[in-house]
Amino acid sequence: MPASLPRPADTPVLADRLAAVRALTEALVAPLSDADATVQSMEDASPAKWHLAHTTWFFETFILRDHLPGYRLYDDRFPFLFNSYYEAEGERHARARRGMVTRPSLTEILDYRRAVTAAIIDALPKLPDAAHTLIELGCHHEQQHQELLITDILHLFSQNPVEPAIWPAAPKVPVPMPGPIGWIEHQGGVSEVGHDGTGFAFDAEGPRHPTLLAPHAIADRTVTNGEWAAFIADGGYREPRLWLSDGWAWLKAQAIEAPLYWAQADDGGWTRFGLDGRRAIDPAAPVTHISLYEADAYASWAGARLPTEFEWEAAAKAQERESGNQLDTAGPVEPRPATAGGGWFGDVWEWTGSAFRPYPGFRTVEGAVGEYNGKFMSGQFVLRGGSCATPRGHLRASYRNFFYPHQRWQFTGLRLAKDL
Numbered sequence: 001m002p003a004s005l006p007r008p009a010d011t012p013v014l015a016d017r018l019a020a021v022r023a024l025t026e027a028l029v030a031p032l033s034d035a036d037a038t039v040q041s042m043e044d045a046s047p048a049k050w051h052l053a054h055t056t057w058f059f060e061t062f063i064l065r066d067h068l069p070g071y072r073l074y075d076d077r078f079p080f081l082f083n084s085y086y087e088a089e090g091e092r093h094a095r096a097r098r099g100m101v102t103r104p105s106l107t108e109i110l111d112y113r114r115a116v117t118a119a120i121i122d123a124l125p126k127l128p129d130a131a132h133t134l135i136e137l138g139c140h141h142e143q144q145h146q147e148l149l150i151t152d153i154l155h156l157f158s159q160n161p162v163e164p165a166i167w168p169a170a171p172k173v174p175v176p177m178p179g180p181i182g183w184i185e186h187q188g189g190v191s192e193v194g195h196d197g198t199g200f201a202f203d204a205e206g207p208r209h210p211t212l213l214a215p216h217a218i219a220d221r222t223v224t225n226g227e228w229a230a231f232i233a234d235g236g237y238r239e240p241r242l243w244l245s246d247g248w249a250w251l252k253a254q255a256i257e258a259p260l261y262w263a264q265a266d267d268g269g270w271t272r273f274g275l276d277g278r279r280a281i282d283p284a285a286p287v288t289h290i291s292l293y294e295a296d297a298y299a300s301w302a303g304a305r306l307p308t309e310f311e312w313e314a315a316a317k318a319q320e321r322e323s324g325n326q327l328d329t330a331g332p333v334e335p336r337p338a339t340a341g342g343g344w345f346g347d348v349w350e351w352t353g354s355a356f357r358p359y360p361g362f363r364t365v366e367g368a369v370g371e372y373n374g375k376f377m378s379g380q381f382v383l384r385g386g387s388c389a390t391p392r393g394h395l396r397a398s399y400r401n402f403f404y405p406h407q408r409w410q411f412t413g414l415r416l417a418k419d420l
Helices: 008-028 034-038 048-067 078-082 095-100 106-126 129-158 225-233 245-254 292-301 309-316
Strands: 183-186 189-193 209-213 216-219 262-264 270-274 277-280 349-355 381-384 401-403 417-419
Touching (some): 008 106, 183 309, 225 292, 292 349, 309 349
Antiparallel strands (some): 189 209, 216 417, 349 381, 381 401
């Protein structure tokens, strides 16, 4: 939940923010057909149409239904279809079968979105502070779904044998390979971690608390495609000594030989599938679409390890969170070449070696929105830093993303660390 409440005087600002967030989501799906927006490529992913409707259901349920007296639902069927995981909101359609919802159509879902957005903006002056807080949460929730929308479309299009592009490719400008990784040393000691209470934060980012860091060093940039290709060439995917036991079992069961979307060309080089179609990998760009298992194996091969989430936060909190390659508009989305000292926010989410668990003193809030993060604090690992698909303004040093260790359809990469 947010760390601070928007006040009634902020109503015009909140209205503008809501409208801008909602408009960007709709711009992202503008190139899609109804069929593109309906199909579900795997259980982890959701159809674009579902993302459009679910984020709208969130606003309609927790703001209009709960805080606007006399409000009538747009369609009584939609709560069952578009609730995600809120047990307090009752029965819902099975996640694995979201792609079977061919009706309502994409056009009808867009009409639903516009009706709910207009109703909230119209009601804003008379909504209580609690509703304003939930609108801010809803905007950040929708920004999370904007990123999921992009990565789910990418996965869907990768399943099509013709490998279509959703956006035209940006012009490719040759970029020199970055120099060797440099190391930022930290002598250790007590560090304050977690959100400081200024502005918005999700509940899992707090409470702020002290933690003891051992002396360590963290890389000044992320690992590149070129470096990853060297790992493959050196037999990294064939050497069990590098892998966690669960990771090796996953690799063998799934026949994993390279990052997701990579394929070897006839000349022995590597290509990747992206939102601009299939192209040769950019050796200077950050490697992406790797699992925690792969990241951990690479770190072992490189004689290093993954950073803890607190080591990452200590190094990143002095960095400018608005800088870096992040999502600004609907258009080509791709990691850009890695540079020393840059890229703390954007390009690729960075796996850490930290389990996604509650901070000391963490408490879930009352009501259905209390299910937002706390119920997922089991079996998942923390990623930091954001990606090229993360909307600008959504990130901060304390932000904790989390996925299961085998998942890699997001823009996930790694930064190395080592003990001193």
